[in-house]
Amino acid sequence: MTTKLTGAGRLAGVIGWPVTHSRSPLLHGYWLERYGIDGAYVPLAAERDFEGVVRGLRAAGFRGANVTKPWKEAAFALCDVVETSARRIGAINTLVFDERGVVGSNTDGFGFLAGLGEAGIAVSGQRALVLGAGGGSRAVCHALDEAGAHVTVTNRSRRRAEQVAENLPGIAVIDWERRSQAIGDCDLLVNTTSLGMAGSEPLDIDLSRGRATLCVSDIVYVPLETPLLRQARQSGYKTVDGVAMLLHQARPGFKAWFGVDPSVDDTLRSLVLATLGR
Numbered sequence: 001m002t003t004k005l006t007g008a009g010r011l012a013g014v015i016g017w018p019v020t021h022s023r024s025p026l027l028h029g030y031w032l033e034r035y036g037i038d039g040a041y042v043p044l045a046a047e048r049d050f051e052g053v054v055r056g057l058r059a060a061g062f063r064g065a066n067v068t069k070p071w072k073e074a075a076f077a078l079c080d081v082v083e084t085s086a087r088r089i090g091a092i093n094t095l096v097f098d099e100r101g102v103v104g105s106n107t108d109g110f111g112f113l114a115g116l117g118e119a120g121i122a123v124s125g126q127r128a129l130v131l132g133a134g135g136g137s138r139a140v141c142h143a144l145d146e147a148g149a150h151v152t153v154t155n156r157s158r159r160r161a162e163q164v165a166e167n168l169p170g171i172a173v174i175d176w177e178r179r180s181q182a183i184g185d186c187d188l189l190v191n192t193t194s195l196g197m198a199g200s201e202p203l204d205i206d207l208s209r210g211r212a213t214l215c216v217s218d219i220v221y222v223p224l225e226t227p228l229l230r231q232a233r234q235s236g237y238k239t240v241d242g243v244a245m246l247l248h249q250a251r252p253g254f255k256a257w258f259g260v261d262p263s264v265d266d267t268l269r270s271l272v273l274a275t276l277g278r
């Protein structure tokens with residue numbers, strides 16, 4: 001719902017299949033209302049012909065769209081400009097239609113760093129250990145690397161971790177079996193595996209080697225406090241949950257389409273947490 005929508009309203013949405021699970025309409029709808037913007041953000045269920053859908057939206061005057069599964073990789077083929085973030089991460093989640101054409105970027109890394117920043121964590125010069133080598137890991141590794149952290153990645157299948165490092169020179173890889181041992185040498189531990197997610201087994205890791213200043217972050221956000229975050233909190237470490245990344249990653253798209261850099265406030269966080277059953 002928006003407070004104001006005229007024939008001159010700005011339009012954006014999220015393209016995916018299925019798209020009913022997406023929390024993006026809730027996030028953007030909240031900000032549109034909060035800032036009194038003449039605009040709308042809608043779910044766009046696209047099972048096929050992604051290119052046709054994008055061309056149609058552009059022709060109809062949309063400012064752009066978020067892209068979710070299964071189209072995050074397909075989006076590369078139709079972008080006129082692909083920003084560095086998306087190229088390094090290997091996936092596009094935000095399209096902006098402007099004078100350059102269709103511009104693709106990936107805002108997950110921005111969201112991750114902004115979530116850390118909100119918690120008062122600065123990463124420049126810090127040593128980060130990232131667990132996992134999927135899409136979430138690539139976004140986190142890219143963001144940490146760009147922000148000047150020294151990144152080590154580890155994954156159950158080492159080959160996949162090496163692929164992350166091939167795309168992001170400067171990142172080190174260690175064997176999965178060394179993850180607990182490596183904690184003694186890091187300032188920031190980030191879980192990007194799906195371990196600990198509701199319905200998955202918990203992450204098996206020993207945090208006892210961590211220094212008192214260790215910060216532990218989990219990008220999994222269902223449950224909000226994963227077994228890893230609980231273990232970290234009980235050990236006295238600072239923790240950052242995955243909802244912060246989910247909320248902040250939406251900001252760059254909103255700013256590009258609607259002209260305001262929105263803030264993430266407690267009301268928005270509560271609204272999203274309510275959809276997670278909290």
Ligand SMILES: NC(=O)c1ccc[n+]([C@@H]2O[C@H](COP(=O)([O-])OP(=O)(O)OC[C@H]3O[C@@H](n4cnc5c(N)ncnc54)[C@H](OP(=O)(O)O)[C@@H]3O)[C@@H](O)[C@H]2O)c1
Nearest residue numbers: 132133134135136156157160193194197219220242245246
């Ligand atoms: N907060 C946010 O905004 C945000 C953003 C993106 C993702 N996420 C969350 O992050 C999690 C991962 O997402 P993704 O897209 O990166 O998934 P993905 O591409 O499927 O990667 C899954 C990762 O988990 C590892 N893994 C799965 N089962 C494992 C097991 N039994 N033992 C060890 N490692 C295991 C995989 O290792 P292998 O390579 O060895 O299979 C891989 O590294 C999901 O819970 C997702 O919801 C959150």
